[in-house]
Amino acid sequence: MSRPVGVIALNVFRESVRDKVLYNLVFFAIVLMGASYLIGQLTAGQDVKIIKDLGLAATSIFGLFIAVFIGIGLVSKEVERRSIYILLAKPIERYELVIGKYLGLVLTLAVNVAVMAIALYAVLAYMAWAAPPLAEAGWERPALDPAMLTAFLLTFCELAIVTAIAVFFSTFSTPILSAAFTFALFVAGRFSADLRNFNQVIESPVANGLTTGLYWILPNLSPFDVRSQVVHGQPVTAAYVALSIGYALLYIGALLVASTAVFSRRDFK
Amino acid sequence: MGSRLRTVGAVVVAAVLLGGAAAVQAAREQRVPPPPPSEDSLYLTSGTAVRRLTVGYSALAADLYWIRAIQYYGGVKLRFQKEQPPAAQPGGAPVEAYPLLYPLLDLTTSLDPWFNIAYRFGSIFLAEPYPGGAGRPDLAVTLLEKGLAARPDKWEYMQDIGFVHYWWRHDYRAASDWFARASTVDGAPWFLKSLAATTLAEGGDRQSSRTMWEAIRASAEIDWLRNDAERRLSQLDAADWIDQVQADVNRARAAGAPTSSWADLIRAGALRGVPVDPTRTPFELDPSGTVRLSRQSPLFPLPLEPQRTMTAPQP
Numbered sequence A: 001m002s003r004p005v006g007v008i009a010l011n012v013f014r015e016s017v018r019d020k021v022l023y024n025l026v027f028f029a030i031v032l033m034g035a036s037y038l039i040g041q042l043t044a045g046q047d048v049k050i051i052k053d054l055g056l057a058a059t060s061i062f063g064l065f066i067a068v069f070i071g072i073g074l075v076s077k078e079v080e081r082r083s084i085y086i087l088l089a090k091p092i093e094r095y096e097l098v099i100g101k102y103l104g105l106v107l108t109l110a111v112n113v114a115v116m117a118i119a120l121y122a123v124l125a126y127m128a129w130a131a132p133p134l135a136e137a138g139w140e141r142p143a144l145d146p147a148m149l150t151a152f153l154l155t156f157c158e159l160a161i162v163t164a165i166a167v168f169f170s171t172f173s174t175p176i177l178s179a180a181f182t183f184a185l186f187v188a189g190r191f192s193a194d195l196r197n198f199n200q201v202i203e204s205p206v207a208n209g210l211t212t213g214l215y216w217i218l219p220n221l222s223p224f225d226v227r228s229q230v231v232h233g234q235p236v237t238a239a240y241v242a243l244s245i246g247y248a249l250l251y252i253g254a255l256l257v258a259s260t261a262v263f264s265r266r267d268f269k
Numbered sequence B: 001m002g003s004r005l006r007t008v009g010a011v012v013v014a015a016v017l018l019g020g021a022a023a024v025q026a027a028r029e030q031r032v033p034p035p036p037p038s039e040d041s042l043y044l045t046s047g048t049a050v051r052r053l054t055v056g057y058s059a060l061a062a063d064l065y066w067i068r069a070i071q072y073y074g075g076v077k078l079r080f081q082k083e084q085p086p087a088a089q090p091g092g093a094p095v096e097a098y099p100l101l102y103p104l105l106d107l108t109t110s111l112d113p114w115f116n117i118a119y120r121f122g123s124i125f126l127a128e129p130y131p132g133g134a135g136r137p138d139l140a141v142t143l144l145e146k147g148l149a150a151r152p153d154k155w156e157y158m159q160d161i162g163f164v165h166y167w168w169r170h171d172y173r174a175a176s177d178w179f180a181r182a183s184t185v186d187g188a189p190w191f192l193k194s195l196a197a198t199t200l201a202e203g204g205d206r207q208s209s210r211t212m213w214e215a216i217r218a219s220a221e222i223d224w225l226r227n228d229a230e231r232r233l234s235q236l237d238a239a240d241w242i243d244q245v246q247a248d249v250n251r252a253r254a255a256g257a258p259t260s261s262w263a264d265l266i267r268a269g270a271l272r273g274v275p276v277d278p279t280r281t282p283f284e285l286d287p288s289g290t291v292r293l294s295r296q297s298p299l300f301p302l303p304l305e306p307q308r309t310m311t312a313p314q315p
Helices: A003-018 A023-042 A045-073 A076-079 A085-090 A095-130 A135-136 A147-170 A175-190 A204-217 A226-229 A238-265 B002-031 B047-053 B058-082 B103-109 B116-125 B135-148 B155-169 B170-185 B191-202 B206-219 B225-255 B261-268
Strands: none
Touching: A003 A095, A023 A045, A023 A095, A045 A095, A045 A147, A045 A175, A045 A226, A045 B058, A076 A085, A085 A095, A095 A147, A095 A238, A147 A175, A147 A204, A147 A226, A147 A238, A175 B206, A204 B261, A226 B002, A226 B058, B002 B047, B047 B058, B047 B103, B058 B116, B103 B116, B116 B135, B116 B155, B116 B225, B135 B155, B135 B261, B155 B170, B155 B191, B170 B191, B191 B206, B225 B261
């Protein structure tokens, strides 16, 4: 990583801290602690399972909002504020700016996911400590199940892809449109597996070709959701995780190359 | 300093205004009471549709439906205890109790097919007759078969299906088939094999019922299931105790003692005191000398016990 990329990434991280983005962690901790008390009264012994579901889903949802709403402004905000002229006047390549911005936000997300994981484990440790032995016998998996780290890791990979999508749109579109496009791609990515099965309901070879093409081009995000498997103790193999990470790295790489290409061609005169 | 004072002042004013709003709301509700909670309803019944709407966060949605299912079950059960339960339909058909219990559990398990407790909870409380449950053993079996499709290695679901056939449907052949199937799964308890053989050869008996309820109590993940199993075991104890007391009464009658009241039997020396059930509620004795569980007992009514299909040993 070149020095300017590192500097830009650190600045994006500092800016997000200044913008109080990490305040969401406090909210997350309050939600988890409040829920751990309330859910114990409501769920007939399923409190640990539900806290795990809630913590893992909240990590993904909070991360999604951070990835989208900060990602869409990373480049476009510099253009709007005209600070892009100052940046480009410095000895920085445009690709370094895009990659630096992206890595800065990914660093912010990594800190978010890590702190949320620690908070979730802390709440679960308390629940395990406070639970009567009979209740523990009913748990499908131990409260402090290390397998949850797999879910956190793949959630982080999914967020990294969403961030790359947001940055890509941010290089040529307005923030509102970028947010709409990113959310649309996120939803499409969660359901992209359906496109693969379209050939069973459509007879037209052209339409089939189109849906098959879309299936391979659109981000396939549903494989990154292993939360339910992990909570229920279903196996998630190392090969599956490795292939998912590989897919994420390549897809992010493709998006960053496209973002750099678009941004390099933009005329700021 | 001035700025801090202004902030404190603003907080105080906001708190006073909020308190005032709450007081006005309370006054309004005193004059015009808010409408009672609306009838139970379920707007979405398709698991596939809800799964789409949750955009992948289906496990969390399953948790919400699970909470709703147990709140619904508990709420209706409480209502039946406080109010007069709905009358039976004309012709003596069973009332439709807990109409939303199956749809809620079906949604829960569609959103999270591995939600173990939802299947097991459903198997007990869907099958149990009104007013304790929905009285729908068919739906209990449907739900458990759905669970089995998601997790074919769950011998507990097979045992529960066999149990529904045994206890609520008295279909001993089907029960035996399911117990036998469950016994072939790795990790299944030893007693399932003998239960399958006993059920097929002899039909139901109290000891087999006891074995099954003890198994449910031992594997129950939540207090509701455990308490229900405890209650059923107490009912079986009560049935045993009634048989014993009835034998004493019959002996006294054969000896010529009056058997129209407990006092007569105690005076005749047939009993040492008024016999009670496991909840310490006295049994009832009708004028013909038949011993019964009191309607005041928490164990009332005793379930229709599975009957033996073979009453005499084969020569």
